[in-house]
Amino acid sequence: MNTFNDIKELVSALKREEKLISEMFSKRKSIDYKYSDAIELVDTDENRIDFLIARAVIRENGGYLELDDQYLDFFEQILDVNEEINLSYIDENIKNIKENIGYFLNENSETRKYGYLKFIKKTLRKIGSITIRSVVDIRRNIENTFKNEANYKNKQLKLENLDQKRSLVEKLIVQTLLLIDKEELTFFNRALDEELKRVIVDLKFQLRECSHNLIEIEKQIIDYLNQIKHQGKFLEKLRKLKYLKDHFTIEAETDIKQILANKNQVIFEKRIPEPLNLSLDFIRENEKAFEAIKRIAENHKDRKLFKPEIADYISSEFLENTIEEEIMINLDELRNQFIATSDNLFNFIMNYDFLRQVDFDERVTIFCQITSQYEKDLRIEDDFEIANGVEFALVYPK
Known part of the structure; x- marks a missing residue:
């Protein structure tokens, strides 16, 4: 090949x-x-x-x-569309982590220790992703099995097997947490750095989410198994009745006649509405139809006619046009005027006439906006000055 x-x-x-x-x-x-x-x-x-x-x-x-x-x-x-759940990956990764922890603790070379530590971090991340994927696969397989498996015995057997895999995932989660929190304290205290700390925090969060989902999965499996058990009993009784009917012994060996005689299932049938639409010619020409219309009208003559309330007129004050004017600060125009000067930007803005009242804090904000938005057009010096408790850099046009 x-x-x-x-x-x-x-x-x-x-x-x-x-x-x-x-x-x-x-x-x-x-x-x-x-x-x-x-x-x-x-x-x-x-x-x-x-x-x-x-x-x-x-x-x-x-x-x-x-x-x-x-x-x-x-x-x-x-x-993430695989349906096969292989939990041996998690168990194998836990064993690999324990092996590399031993190598790390026995190693004196910092370079090789870093290699073992890198492998441990990668494997911890892998455990988190595999556990989440396993939980998702278990839930999806449970839904597919209950909805699509036609054979009730196989449906029950598959759900029980999935429940065993759910229990195995729970044990592997507990085993992983024991490895981090109790079994290898020396390693995690000695090798803990910012990246490893972040990996452990993410892994614990993922395992906690998986544990919560496994609780819901367990409830779902129990509910499905109970439904299968109930349906199985019903089908078993139905098969027995069919067997007796096929052998023409159902009336002799059961009391089906007495049971059916005591039941009146017609009341449970859905009532089908049958609308009666009379033709206009019949209503207009037939005297009996006209008498029926008058009789119905007589029965409903006491009904109150509700007239819709008419809203009041809208006040003319709400119809008047009102215009609010606000003077906006054009940063582009301000930049262009500054470039034509030789002053520094802070003094220029502090002395600029904006045609409206602009306080000190707002002028400082404008200084920061121009400096950040038009940095390419400005020359920012390393010298600083202080005004009203605010330290600022000296900025000049290029």
Whole structure:
């Protein structure tokens, strides 16, 4: 089997066959992808498909194509659509952390100690992401199993297995927290730096969120199992009745006649409305219809007619146009006038006539705005002065 020479060749191949790989991935569960369909997506160039097969990106099986397992797993994990829950990753990562902690404590070289510490930080981050993904996958699999699994025995068995995985995730969370808080105190006290501290805080937050979700998942599994148990009992009784009916012994071996005689299920049926629409010609020409209309009108003559209240006239004061004028400070114009002077910016603004009252604090704000927005047009000196308790840099036009 050929392999890619480097990462550049791999990325280029995936990019070139983007249409084919994307289509095969989206159809991975619905259909078996035919070779004849794939050839249309590579411009009828068989060499391009042979290239992917030779490098184990896709596999051919009797005229059908499918993505190789390692690429399929990679795409599912990156896109977070995988349904297989592999909790051995978490347990394996915890073991790797313990091993590297031992290496770190025994190492005298600072360079190699940094390598072990870097691996531990990376693995702690990985534990958090894998735990969150496992919880999401468990919840999604529970929903899919309860809604889509037709066989009740398999549905119950799958939910029980998912409950076992939920318990295993809880144990791994407890094991991870024990590792951080109790089992390796010497390492975390000796190697703790800002990055490791931040990684631990993020990991604890993620594990706490996962623990809360696992409680809800446990309640959901219990509820689903109870529903399956109830439905299973109902189906079991229904099968027994069908067996007796098929053998024509249902009336002899059960009291079904007495039970049905005591029930009146018609009251539970939904009432179907049947509107009666009379034609206009019938109402206008038939004397009986006219008498019925008069009788109905007589029964409703005592009804009160509610007249809508009319609002008062809008006062003319609210209809008058009012104009508020405010003098705005144009920073562009102020900048242009300053550049034409030789004074420093702070003195220029303090002495500038804005045509309205501008206090000291607002002038300081204007000084800061011009300095920050038009820095390219200004020359900021290293000298400072103080005015009214405010220290400012000397700023001149370029």
